Amino acid sequence: MPERLQGAGVSPGIGAGPVRTVAGAVPEPDAGARHGGDAAAEKASALAALEAVAADLEARGAQAGELGNTSGMEVLGAQAMMARDPGLADGVSAKVDEGVAAARAVYEAFGVYREMLASAGEYLAARVSDLDDIRDRAVARLLGLPMPGIPESDEPFVLVARDLAPADTALLDPAKVVAFVTEQGGPTSHTAILARTMGVPAVVALPGATALADGTRVLVDGGAGTVQVDPDEAEVAAARGAATARASLLTEAAGPGATKDGHQVPLLANIGGPRDIEGALANGAEGVGLYRTEFLFLDRSEPPTDAEQEAAYRTVLEAFPEGRVVVRTLDAGADKPLAFLPPPGDEPNPALGERGLRMARSYPDVLRAQLAALARAAAGTTAKLEVMAPMVTDADEAASFAAECRTAGIEHPGVMIEVPAAALRAADLAAEVEFFSIGTNDLTQYACAADRQIGGLAAFQDPWRPAVLDLVAMTAGPAAEAGKSCGVCGEAAGDAVLACVLVGLGVTSLSMSAPSLPLVRAALARHTLAECRQAAAAARAARTAKDAKEFARVLLPYLSDLGL
Template identity: 65%
Template sequence: MNALTGVGVSPGVGSGPGYVLSREVPVPDADARHDGDAEAERARAARALERVAADLEERGARAGGQAQEILKAQALMARDPGLAVGVAGLIDAGMNASRAVYEGFGGYREMIVGAGGYLGERAADLDDVRDRVVALLEGLPAPGLPAPGVRPYVLLARDLAPADTAALSREVVAAFVTEQGGPTSHTAILARAMGVPAVVACPGAASVAAGTEVLVDGFSGLVRLDPSPEEVETVARAAAARQAVLAAATGPGATADGHPVPLLANVGGPRDVEGALRHGAEGVGLYRTEFLFLNRTAPPSEEEQVAAYLGVLDAFPGGRVVVRTLDAGADKPLAFLPPPGKEPNPALGQRGLRLFQRYPEIMETQLRALARAAARSSAKLQVMAPMVATRQEAAWYVAACKEAGIASAGVMIEIPSAALRSGDLAAEADFFSIGTNDLAQYTLAADREVGGLGMLHDPWQPALLDLVLAAVNGAAERGRSCGVCGEAAGDPALACVLVGMGVTSLSMAPTALPAVRAALSLHTRERCVLAAQAALAASSPSDARAAARAHLPELAGLAL
């Protein structure tokens, strides 16, 4: 075979010698015992766990941005008190530290994989922490990456851990290709943030012979092995032409006939602002505030929150900044709150708005901080609630925001019930923002990270498009705006379709903004409407994509 096919999750083209990452750390012998000094062995295990946690935090501090938050979460895994107790108990029973750590992590792995959802997606992160601790205890090299080569290499792996990718740059790696993962895996998120082409859910990637020349197309998901020099040159020329068009598309987002479509950025905090501005974001369509709350033993103070919100608001004077209030709980547990008890499926548990209802003091502090930040900035603050299912929930949230002095309060549409009854919700909320990632997961019962379910999580799924249209229509009936802040907004063809459906703004990873801006600028609103009608009439994702693109001919010339 000279080609592999996966899911393109970070746009661009990269080529170079393939390096296959082996993450194998020998499994400690099941019968491994310590020498009888349990206290010393417990101390050895504790030191190894702490050293790995500190190393992950140090890597995160060097990388900054989203990588720092992800590696902080991994460090928290190594410092989990429940894990420490479990490991100590196994050592007291006679196991040596390496085997105790291996089995301790194994119990946690079974639990989170069974939970599914966001928590289940973190199994690879947990495995990485385990392997690093075991390697340290056994005196082995930590699993990791090769030193930079003369030319950037293509990194191929079964899966990649955040610690592997956090410190990389475009100068070191030309592209990522993994057998596992999905559009919302940490590999995909970090690749997009770095501007490195990436393909996931690509069977056979880890079996490519080391040193094989690899050409990766992060747009289409195609991975070519041993491409000819002519093929590499052809793809490079096409990429250069595409980049020239993207660079020429500047200014506010709009269709070819001048219909305005604000193009906004998804950010996790002030560190992400520079990238959003560099790529021409007109504002922020999704400020994920959970990064302020995770991995802490106490909630952030009101003053700390005000500073974090101002760091983003002040970057967009006069612009729009949409803040999603705390989306945590269940699959993103907060260490400073008691666990909600056993939840068979945390993705359907106490999270998002439900957590606010259970702990209103957390919401009150956050809303006060947001109101204070808005009063000190010229940016136009809007706030929205995650995980809203009913009109009553929307009314409760909006009333709380108004009482705190926040002028514009909306809701996210990420649960099918919210889309189906969007007219009711629009009677309460000032605006909608559709989170296509979770909406797809809940609509199609497809875990976001399972590579084998990638087709079900395709944003072109007809059922998902139907629900997006239902939400848009419900908002329009009440004169409300309805944006999209899921990864679907960053697909140039789908962005045109969404505009044709009536979506009023698009928010995405900053690196996706130039391609979407260019795609809209090349097609009239009428073309977008025709593309939307064709996609909605299709009965499969591939048919919907092909039908829409038939009405968007300029995309073919850009390979978008």
């Protein structure tokens, strides 16, 4: 095995320790397994196992919430919803009626959903691993097998797995798990997002990761995406020394985001609700650049009340009395199905179907209720409320959404730029709204026709691709000409090197997971706007994502100060 393995770094930091691998997968139940004839009892066993799994996931979610891991709590809540899906229960029951034993009935019922998700693209393929985890937990209960999960260890270790289930990732103890490495996943998978939220170094999409033998000592660099096998003590000490020096430099970069020559670039936080406020403030967020309001609606059979919505929105607005709070309206559909908002019909590819604003147009009362709650929440507060719609395609949609906002009393409507068509015609949209926010995760996957959750396609899901940078520039330029702001709220904003390039492309604000804020602030503070523009031009002139990053780095000379 080579000394240094290369994957995709998704959560910066250094971790060194012995490898511990996740417990082996639950075996597939016998395809010919039949029950003894008592279908009612068999159904009861199967459904009880699914409910037990759902309850366990909810309990883990609550524990994650108590530990301050809001993202983990939300992900586990969504998994519990999957386990309790009525359609899944019907599928299990139908299999049992055919004589199939409970464990095999569960396995086959999940298989139907798995095929649908695996072919759906976008967010949904990431849910395949979530679905497999729920299936394996239910099957393990029915067969009396050990539950899959995190291994025990008396010493800090590096966790290695084919993939990590949210149920496990959400409860990782950073004092024990110093880093983790997976063969699958991508930069926008649940594993990656939770790792960044927790501040645990992580590398994903690393071929052959599970071939590392238990006990092998490795050095993980979550920024560079490397795993060094059997490092000597000097190498570990050097890596940790560099990390400590970088941490010291980060503490020196304080205050509002700005380039070295004073060009202001507000640095904002992506949040899922009030529980994320503390982390955002602790890392110096100047406001909120993406409030994912759909997390208020998940795991519910009916929408939150007007009072519940208003209270949640007001809490966030009051936390940033002098800043901006950019709220994304309900982004339902695709991987975020809501029980009270069923899709209008069967969708072969939900990621390209009725989601975001498209779903809202089918349920206008839900959107209007949300906008009204936001307007009431903002009354009497001093934060600047900006409200944006997801999955907007053209100027007519932008104009319609802006009209709905203004009818509700919201003065600053905007749209997310995630669909390439919207980027290509940004000038048309800029005439209708007050601001843009570029969602680089979706923009990249749609531009490259590559599912963002499939590890084998990670090379395509790279915002450094010159074509994606072109789309960013094509959005920021018309926004500036129209006197409108243009932020980035996708994961690309949290890449400290790419953040400098985005500013050079004309992006006016950056929003990211809270732990990424200090490093981005420090990188900007070391470079002038002219240097950022030169780096952006060089990156766009490249032919590959790899070259784009290398060309940009040459023109950003002080990155090495930060270990970049």
